[in-house]
Amino acid sequence: MTYRVDLAFRVEEALANLPDKGRQEIFETIAAALVRRDSWPAPGGRHGALCWGPLSWVAFATYLDGIEVYDMGWAG
Template sequence: MTYRVDLAVRVEDALADLPETGRQEVLETIAAALVRRDVWPEPGGWDAALVFGSRSWVAFTAYPDGIDVVSVGWVG
């Protein structure tokens, strides 16, 4: 099944400001969140979930066909 990922504008801005190492890890963390349907909150609701990488985190909401990434962070 194909899923979609939407990024909030502030997430796009944050990714642009990260060094390549941080950007790569955050994108890998987003990919991990996308394929782990078991950690998704109830689709279409107001709940969000967090997924952590080794030095990053991603906050997202869910839809039946994907996730909406609302916030990211990386400890550099």
């Protein structure tokens, strides 16, 4: 199944300001969130979830067909 990933505008801006290493890790963390459907909150609700990478995290909400990343961070 194909899943949709939407990025909030502030996430897009933050990604643009990261070095390549940070951007790569954030995308890997988003990919990890996509494959862990069992950790997703109920779609369309008011709850979000976090997914952690080695030096990063992403906060996301879910839809029936994917996620929306509304915040992220990288400590590199």
